[in-house]
Structures are given as C-alpha cells and as structure tokens.
Amino acid sequence: MATTTTKAPGAAPAPTAAKRGIGEFLLDQRAFVALIVLIIVFALLSDAYLTPTNLITMTKHVAYNAILAMGMLLVIITGGIDLSIGSIVGLSGIVAGVLLQGWDLSIFDVTAYPAVWVVVLVSLAVGALVGALNGLLVTRFGVAPFIATLGTLYIARGAALLISNGSTFPRLQGDPELGNTGFSFLGVARPLGIPTAIWIMVIFAVAIWILTAKTPFGRRLYATGGNERAAELGGVPVRSIKMKVYIISGVCAGMAGLIIASELTSAAPQTGTSFELNAIAAVVIGGASLAGGRGTVKGALIGAFVIGFLSDGLVMVGVSTFWQTVIKGLVIVLAVMLDQGQQRLTNARAAAVAAQSVKRELAAHHAGAQ
Amino acid sequence: MTATATGAATDVVMRAREVAKVYGGTHALRGVDFEVRRGHVTALIGENGAGKSTLMKILAGVEQPTAGTIELDGEPVTFASPTEAVAHGVAIIHQELNLCPNLSIADNIFVGRERTRGAFVDDKVQRDAATELLEHLEEPIDPRTLVGDLRLGQQQLIEIARALSEEARVLIMDEPTSALSATEVHVLFRVIRELTARGVSIIYISHHLDECLEIADHAVILRDGNVVAQAPMSEVDMGWIITQMVGREEGALFAPMAHDPGEPLLEISDLIVADPDSPERLAVRGVSVTVHAGEVVGVYGLMGAGRTELLEAVAGRNPVLGGRIVLEGRDLTHASVSERIDAGLILVPEDRQRDGLVPALSVGRNMALAAVSRFVRGMFVRAKDERGAVDEASRVVRVKAASQDAPIGSLSGGNQQKVVIGRALLTQPRVLVLDEPTRGIDVGAKADIFALMAAEARNGIGVLFATSEVGEVLHACDRIVVMARGRVSAVLDPREVDREQLMAASDVSVPDLATTSNPNPPTTTEDE
Ligand SMILES: Nc1ncnc2c1ncn2[C@@H]1O[C@H](COP(=O)(O)OP(=O)(O)OP(=O)(O)O)[C@@H](O)[C@H]1O
Ligand SMILES: [Mg+2]
Numbered sequence: 020m021a022t023t024t025t026k027a028p029g030a031a032p033a034p035t036a037a038k039r040g041i042g043e044f045l046l047d048q049r050a051f052v053a054l055i056v057l058i059i060v061f062a063l064l065s066d067a068y069l070t071p072t073n074l075i076t077m078t079k080h081v082a083y084n085a086i087l088a089m090g091m092l093l094v095i096i097t098g099g100i101d102l103s104i105g106s107i108v109g110l111s112g113i114v115a116g117v118l119l120q121g122w123d124l125s126i127f128d129v130t131a132y133p134a135v136w137v138v139v140l141v142s143l144a145v146g147a148l149v150g151a152l153n154g155l156l157v158t159r160f161g162v163a164p165f166i167a168t169l170g171t172l173y174i175a176r177g178a179a180l181l182i183s184n185g186s187t188f189p190r191l192q193g194d195p196e197l198g199n200t201g202f203s204f205l206g207v208a209r210p211l212g213i214p215t216a217i218w219i220m221v222i223f224a225v226a227i228w229i230l231t232a233k234t235p236f237g238r239r240l241y242a243t244g245g246n247e248r249a250a251e252l253g254g255v256p257v258r259s260i261k262m263k264v265y266i267i268s269g270v271c272a273g274m275a276g277l278i279i280a281s282e283l284t285s286a287a288p289q290t291g292t293s294f295e296l297n298a299i300a301a302v303v304i305g306g307a308s309l310a311g312g313r314g315t316v317k318g319a320l321i322g323a324f325v326i327g328f329l330s331d332g333l334v335m336v337g338v339s340t341f342w343q344t345v346i347k348g349l350v351i352v353l354a355v356m357l358d359q360g361q362q363r364l365t366n367a368r369a370a371a372v373a374a375q376s377v378k379r380e381l382a383a384h385h386a387g388a389q
Numbered sequence: 390m391t392a393t394a395t396g397a398a399t400d401v402v403m404r405a406r407e408v409a410k411v412y413g414g415t416h417a418l419r420g421v422d423f424e425v426r427r428g429h430v431t432a433l434i435g436e437n438g439a440g441k442s443t444l445m446k447i448l449a450g451v452e453q454p455t456a457g458t459i460e461l462d463g464e465p466v467t468f469a470s471p472t473e474a475v476a477h478g479v480a481i482i483h484q485e486l487n488l489c490p491n492l493s494i495a496d497n498i499f500v501g502r503e504r505t506r507g508a509f510v511d512d513k514v515q516r517d518a519a520t521e522l523l524e525h526l527e528e529p530i531d532p533r534t535l536v537g538d539l540r541l542g543q544q545q546l547i548e549i550a551r552a553l554s555e556e557a558r559v560l561i562m563d564e565p566t567s568a569l570s571a572t573e574v575h576v577l578f579r580v581i582r583e584l585t586a587r588g589v590s591i592i593y594i595s596h597h598l599d600e601c602l603e604i605a606d607h608a609v610i611l612r613d614g615n616v617v618a619q620a621p622m623s624e625v626d627m628g629w630i631i632t633q634m635v636g637r638e639e640g641a642l643f644a645p646m647a648h649d650p651g652e653p654l655l656e657i658s659d660l661i662v663a664d665p666d667s668p669e670r671l672a673v674r675g676v677s678v679t680v681h682a683g684e685v686v687g688v689y690g691l692m693g694a695g696r697t698e699l700l701e702a703v704a705g706r707n708p709v710l711g712g713r714i715v716l717e718g719r720d721l722t723h724a725s726v727s728e729r730i731d732a733g734l735i736l737v738p739e740d741r742q743r744d745g746l747v748p749a750l751s752v753g754r755n756m757a758l759a760a761v762s763r764f765v766r767g768m769f770v771r772a773k774d775e776r777g778a779v780d781e782a783s784r785v786v787r788v789k790a791a792s793q794d795a796p797i798g799s800l801s802g803g804n805q806q807k808v809v810i811g812r813a814l815l816t817q818p819r820v821l822v823l824d825e826p827t828r829g830i831d832v833g834a835k836a837d838i839f840a841l842m843a844a845e846a847r848n849g850i851g852v853l854f855a856t857s858e859v860g861e862v863l864h865a866c867d868r869i870v871v872m873a874r875g876r877v878s879a880v881l882d883p884r885e886v887d888r889e890q891l892m893a894a895s896d897v898s899v900p901d902l903a904t905t906s907n908p909n910p911p912t913t914t915e916d917e
Binding site for chain 1: 470490509659
C-alpha cells in the first residue's frame with residue numbers, strides 16, 4: 020500500500036497525537052478490552068473464576084510467560100526474533116539444579132555448594148551468555164535472527180541435556196547444613212501475600228517499561244526497528260543495541276527458568292519447550308509488529324495475561340485440552356486480524372461518509388449542466 | 390601524500406584532495422579536488438551518476454575514500470562514521486530520506502543525540518527544540534506527530550530540521566528540495582542565507598539548476614567522477630552549466646509535441662479518492678480526465694492538490710470511493726493492480742525508494758518484475774528472453790549500470806528511476822502513468838525521459854503524468870489538467886498559456902473548502 024502510517028497501539032513510546040476520540044481510544048486498547056471480555060465471559064461460566072485467590076493463582080501462572088514476553092518484546096522491536104528462550108528456560112533451571120545439588124569439582128576433589136544468591140546469579144549469567152551468543156551471531160556474523168536463535172535453541176537444549184544427562188534434578192530446597200537453602204523463595208514464597216513470581220514480573224515490567232519509554236536506549240531501540248539505516252546514519256550504535264536486547268532476553272529467560280525450577284523444586288532439561296511461541300504470541304497480541312519498530316511493555320503484558328487467563332479459564336470450565344489448543348490458536352490469529360481489520364474498517368467508514376457528500380455535489384452539478 | 394597543506398586560502402573550511410572512490414568495478418570518483426568556503430554556498434552540479442552523492446558521503450563520514458584526503462581547517466581528518474563528522478561540525482541531509490516512520494518528529498530529529506535529564510530522555514526539551522526548528526522552517530506541525538503520517542515534502546523538512554539541529558559549520562544538502570513545494574523551497578533559501586550570514590558553509594546539490602543559480606556563490610561541475618569546471622556563480626549561466634555537465638552543447642531539452650490524439654483510451658470520470666494518510670479527508674473530489682491514444686496529458690498542481698492520489702487510484706493502489714475508470718471500454722474501477730497491468734495500465738510511482746524498487750534484486754530483475762509473465766514458457770521463466778527484453782529496455786531508457794546483474798542499490802538515484810520506468814515499459818502498456826517522473830533526475834535524463842514519453846505517445850500509447858514543475862507541463866505535454874484541492878481547476882492547452890496563467894489556475898482559493906486547503910494531515914495542531 021501507499022501508506023506507511025502506523026497509528027496502532029504502541030506505535031511510539033511517546034504520545035502520538037494530541038487529540039483522541041473515544042473510538043480511537045478503544046481501538047488502541049483493544050487487547051485490554053479483549054482481556055476484560057475474557058474475564059467477564061469466564062466469570063459468567065465459572066463461579067470460582069473471579070475470586071481473589073484464583074486471580075492471584077492465574078497471575079502467578081502468567082508471570083513467567085510475561086517475563087519471557089518482555090525480553091522477546093525488546094528483540095521484536097528491533098525487528099528480530101528470539102527462538103532460543105524456551106531452551107534457556109530449561110538450561111537455566113538445570114544450571115541451578117546442578118549448583119544446588121552440589122557442583123562436583125572432581126579435579127579439585129571437592130563438591131561445591133554455592134549460596135542461593137550465587138546460584139541465581141550464575142543461572143542468569145548463563146541466560147545472558149546464550150543471549151550474547153545470539154547477539155554475536157546476529158550483529159557480527161550477519162546471521163538472520165530467526166536462524167541464529169533457531170541454532171541456539173538446539174544448542175542450549177542440548178547443553179541442558181548434556182549437563183543433566185537427560186535426568187531431572189529433584190529436591191532443590193537445599194540443606195541448612197550446606198547453607199544453600201532458600202531457593203524456594205522465588206517460586207513458592209508469598210511476600211505480603213503475593214507470590215514472589217508476581218513481584219518479579221512487576222519489577223521486570225517496570226524496569227523494561229522505563230528502559231523502552233524513558234531512556235535514550237529506548238528511542239534508539241524503536242529507531243533501529245523502524246529504519247535501521249536511518250538509525251545508523253543518525254548515530255545510533257545499532258549493533259550494540261541489538262547485542263543488548265538479545266542479552267536482556269536471555270536474562271529474562273534465565274529468570275523464568277529459575278522461577279519454574281523453584282516452583283517445582285526440581286529442574287528438568289525439557290522444561291520450557293515451545294515457551295518461545297507463547298512469548299511471541301503475547302507480544303503480537305499486545306500490538307507489536309514482527310517487522311519491528313512497534314510494540315509496548317503494556318501490550319506485551321496484556322498479551323501474556325490474555326493467553327494465561329484464557330488457558331486457565333478453559334481448564335476451569337472443563338474444555339478438553341485439544342480444544343484448548345485450537346482456541347488459543349484462534350485467539351492469536353483473531354487478535355492480529357483485529358489489529359489490521361478494525362483500523363481499515365474505521366478508515367473506510369470515514370472515507371465513505373465524505374465521499375457521499377461529494378457524490379451528491381457532483382450529481383447536482385451534472386444535473387445543472389444538462 | 391604529495392598534497393601540501395601550505396597555501397590553503399584562509400577562507401577554505403573544508404577541502405577534498407585527490408579523492409577517489411571505487412565501488413567494485415565502478416569508479417565513482419577519480420581523484421577529485423573540492424573546496425568549501427566559509428559562509429558560501431557551493432553548488433555541486435552533475436548528471437545522474439556523476440559522483441555527487443559519493444563525494445558528499447565521504448565528506449560526511451558515511452563512506453571512506455579509496456584514496457585521497459579530507460582536510461578540515463587545513464588539518465587532515467578521517468571520519469570513521471557520520472557521528473564523528475558531526476562532532477567535527479560536518480552534517481549532511483541525505484538525498485534519500487532516512488527517517489524512522491514509527492517515531493515522532495521530535496524523536497527523529499534527536500535520535501542518536503537525545504537530549505537527556507539524568508538517565509532519561511527529556512521529552513519536553515526535545516519537543517520545544519523541535520517546535521522551534523519547525524517554526525523556523527515555517528512548518529508548524531506538532532512535534533509529536535509520527536513521521537510516517539507526514540507527506541513526503543514534510544518528511545524532507547524533518548530531514549532538514551535534523552541537520553539544522555546539529556548546528557554544523559559545514560552543512561551538506563544533497564537534493565534537499567526534491568519533494569518540496571515552491572514555497573517551502575523559498576523558506577529553505579531564507580534559512581540558508583541566515584546560516585551563511587553566520588559563517589556556516591553550505592554544499593548544495595540539486596537538479597533544479599535555477600535553484601543553484603539563485604542560491605549558490607560557486608558552481609562546481611562534476612562529470613564521470615571528475616571535477617570538470619568551477620566558477621563563481623555570478624560569471625556563469627544555465628547554458629554554461631548544462632554544457633559543462635553533459636560535455637556537449639545543450640540540445641533541445643524537451644521533445645517537440647506534435648501528436649494528434651486518436652481514440653480515447655483511458656476515461657476517468659467523477660473519481661473520488663480518500664487521502665490514504667487521513668481517511669476522513671478526501672484527496673480527490675470528483676475528477677474527470679480522458680487520455681487519448683498518442684497523447685501526453687500532464688497533471689499539474691501544487692503539493693496536496695491530489696495528483697499523486699489521483700494517479701495511484703488510477704493504478705489501483707488507492708481504493709476508489711466513487712466514479713469510474715475505464716480503459717478501452719473495460720471498466721477497471723475496482724480491478725486489482727495486476728489486472729490493470731495486464732489490461733495495459735501501469736504506474737511509475739513517485740517514491741521509487743519506498744514503492745518502486747526491490748532492494749534485494751538486481752537491476753535486471755527489478756526491471757523485469759512487472760512483466761515476468763511475458764517471459765514464461767510453460768512453467769518456467771525463459772531467462773534468455775527476459776535478459777534480451779531487459780537489455781532492450783535498458784537501452785531505451787538509457788540506464789547507466791555496470792551490467793543488469795548489478796545490485797539495484799549500486800545505481801545513482803536518477804538511474805534507479807530509469808529502471809522503474811523501464812519496468813513499466815516492459816509491460817507493454819496502453820496507458821503509461823507517471824508520477825513526478827523527473828524527481829531527482831538531471832537535465833540530460835529529464836530530456837531523455839520526456840523524449841521517451843513523446844516517442845511512446847507517437848507509437849500510439851497514452852501517457853498521463855503528474856508534476857509540480859511548470860516548465861515540464863508547459864513543454865512536455867499536449868494537454869494540461871490543472872488540479873487544485875482535489876478537483877480539476879482548469880484544462881489548458883500548453884501552446885496557449887504561460888507560466889503565470891498556469892500558476893493562477895493551480896492556486897484558486899475556494900472559500901467554502903478552506904478546511905481542506907491545508908496540505909498538512911489533520912494530526913497537525915497548534916503548537917503544544
Ligand atoms: N554503494 C554503491 N555500490 C556500487 N556502486 C555505487 C554505489 N554507490 C554509488 N555507486 C556508483 O557510483 C556512481 C556515482 O553515484 P552517485 O550516487 O554519487 O551519483 P550522483 O551524482 O549522486 O547521481 P544522482 O544525481 O543520480 O543522485 C554511479 O555510477 C553509481 O552507480
Ligand atoms: Mg546523488
């Protein structure tokens with residue numbers, strides 16, 4: 020088409036127009052509207068749905084996907100994609116498992132039992148490392164993001180299987196004698212009555228929101244995705260921006276892996292398989308464009324909530340798992356179609372109204388000429 | 390280096406010595422000496438592909454010279470990046486727009502050099518600075534407007550605003566006016582004069598030689614990568630410039646028009662088209678035009694008159710809200726673009742960068758794109774036929790390219806435009822529609838393109854083209870359709886009107902349509 024206008028949600032971190040109608044507001048907020056509709060429908064179908072306990076439980080389920088989605092969001096804004104995050108989730112959990120169960124340093128004839136905070140940092144660092152590998156492949160070796168992260172998807176999963184020898188690390192609660200207890204804090208504890216996972220999600224959301232909406236890094240991020248060459252000519256260090264987003268995405272995935280391992284108090288190498296697809300879905304439902312340059316933290320969050328609340332709701336009203344999968348797919352496609360279609364529809368209406376008056380004028384003119 | 394820094398005239402701010410640039414096998418620059426003087430406007434003039442943009446990119450740190458040196462204030466410098474050049478006070482407005490459509494005006498102006506408070510972007514400071522720049526350019530758009538929502542001319546002004554915000558000592562303008570209206574050009578000239586009065590040096594590149602004559606103090610002529618002549622502007626005239634540029638005496642710039650129109654080919658009646666950028670506004674409000682066989686029809690109008698929207702609707706790129714488009718008795722009002730191409734109606738778009746070319750494909754493939762079906766035998770594309778036809782078309786439109794396998798990005802702007810026209814011709818159209826076919830094209834190529842249009846018309850096809858340049862409609866068409874505010878304000882015979890009549894017809898003030906007269910999209914608001 021002739022137009023490159025982008026007025027959809029998350030078009031830019033800054034407000035885009037001074038004046039807004041209620042219609043445009045609803046259009047902008049359609050992912051949010053969808054979430055509300057979803058909640059209402061399930062609340063009508065199941066009494067247990069709209070209770071504080073259930074809402075907290077569901078939000079906890081949302082948390083790790085939301086964290087993954089926010090990392091994915093940054094990558095997608097630059098016009099890239101990160102397929103490796105599901106594998107990083109598995110790898111980071113396994114790394115935590117190894118360290119908590121005792122790191123067998125046979126060469127030194129000792130077994131190390133690092134403190135939990137060390138375990139957390141090392142696992143996150145492993146996530147960052149895989150992210151850095153992604154970034155390196157994309158920026159230095161010019162590998163397309165899809166391919167680069169597809170490669171690391173296998174590499175990270177393979178590494179998790181190698182380290183664990185394919186088996187699960189059970190009982191990660193640690194041993195007071197070894198001074199490595201407390202890992203359950205991430206997945207089980209409830210400071211102020213709210214699960215830690217939710218707190219972590221909130222912290223990540225605020226941090227990444229500030230990063231995208233307030234800092235020069237954020238502007239450069241959107242510039243890189245909007246027009247890479249323009250950004251580069253404008254002095255944006257495009258490579259370093261891309262490098263950083265893959266690293267952040269890796270850290271987000273590492274965090275999600277830790278939360279899950281803590282919640283289950285065990286780490287399995289297969290954990291996180293196909294999680295990257297949920298994250299992509301959340302980001303896209305939230306109005307981001309896979310072409311880059313568009314998307315917001317708020318959108319990605321809402322997207323994650325839509326997916327999570329939908330899945331849990333379907334379980335609660337007793338829809339079969341097979342249908343759950345189909346419905347999830349439909350929602351994703353519908354969300355994106357809405358994004359395109361609704362805007363086109365509104366535009367078409369406005370134009371048709373204007374055209375009608377001109378047609379009347381022309382008819383009058385032709386009648387007068389005869 | 391053998392070059393000596395001694396004897397540099399004190400008023401020379403920047404100097405290129407023996408600068409050469411080789412791209413693959415192409416010698417874009419062959420040892421160029423070039424001087425920029427303090428507070429002067431130096432016009433760099435040359436045909437498409439002469440090497441103007443290449444030289445400028447080297448001065449601005451976008452490209453590195455293959456050989457030669459750059460001096461700033463007599464000291465040799467090397468700019469590894471545009472950022473380094475800006476740090477040394479050298480800024481550039483690129484020939485092709487380099488903006489992020491997804492960012493606001495203010496963000497585009499300051500991207501890479503954000504104004505911050507602590508760790509955060511200071512949006513207010515950026516907005517205020519942007520507002521001030523825009524007001525200075527007499528284009529008071531809300532700086533929060535998305536750049537993608539602006540029309541082309543406004544986007545070009547944003548490029549200019551960004552360069553101005555860099556407060557450079559040497560400001561390079563590579564075709565800054567290709568999408569600007571006459572009024573906007575005058576604003577730019579005012580700004581240029583203010584800058585030079587403050588001691589800023591300007592390098593000005595434009596294919597509008599009258600602009601160069603008006604604004605520049607010096608003319609430097611580049612031909613095939615060499616500086617072939619230079620002189621103070623006061624000592625030269627248009628004829629001299631053109632002779633130096635093309636290396637021969639000026640021929641007839643415009644092919645004489647002597648067509649006798651045949652049957653009506655394309656009949657457009659009461660066409661209504663929405664503005665794709667702001668759908669509540671109509672861009673074309675009931676336009677009727679007929680193009681006959683063997684006729685060249687020129688659509689003239691100011692920016693925002695609806696020319697582009699009309700042509701794009703005719704080509705099937707904008708939906709039609711009312712009226713009809715009929716080609717040789719066949720109703721194409723709601724036909725798809727490819728159906729129209731098959732029927733013999735094709736558009737050469739205004740913005741070749743965005744709509745015209747596929748950057749990943751070669752010159753030949755780009756040219757054959759729309760006509761691939763012509764070369765299909767059975768299931769396959771006959772490469773030999775395709776190459777042959779492309780060669781033929783390249784000759785007709787006179788593309789200057791290393792070969793048809795060269796990447797499209799390696800061609801100069803003007804040559805890229807010729808590729809787009811060549812592509813249209815390859816589809817063997819009945820009616821050829823061209824939107825601003827000479828945008829960014831040198832005089833020689835302009836003459837080529839008009840000669841081509843005339844020749845095609847003599848072969849019996851109809852040509853419909855839009856332009857904002859008076860000279861073009863007056864000399865290059867058989868009939869002028871003047872558009873103003875989405876309507877046809879006059880149909881004129883180019884042999885019987887002059888410049889003033891034409892301008893007057895394009896500028897009718899219709900009081901009751903005052904709200905639609907604003908060429909800015911409605912996202913524009915009063916400042917803050
Ligand atoms: N990136 C590139 N790779 C290969 N060749 C190039 C590249 N850039 C420019 N050239 C070639 O260098 C020559 C000079 O191009 P340049 O863009 O400097 O011309 P110009 O004078 O600016 O022309 P125009 O008026 O059309 O913009 C042309 O022959 C062009 O094909
Ligand atoms: Mg150029």
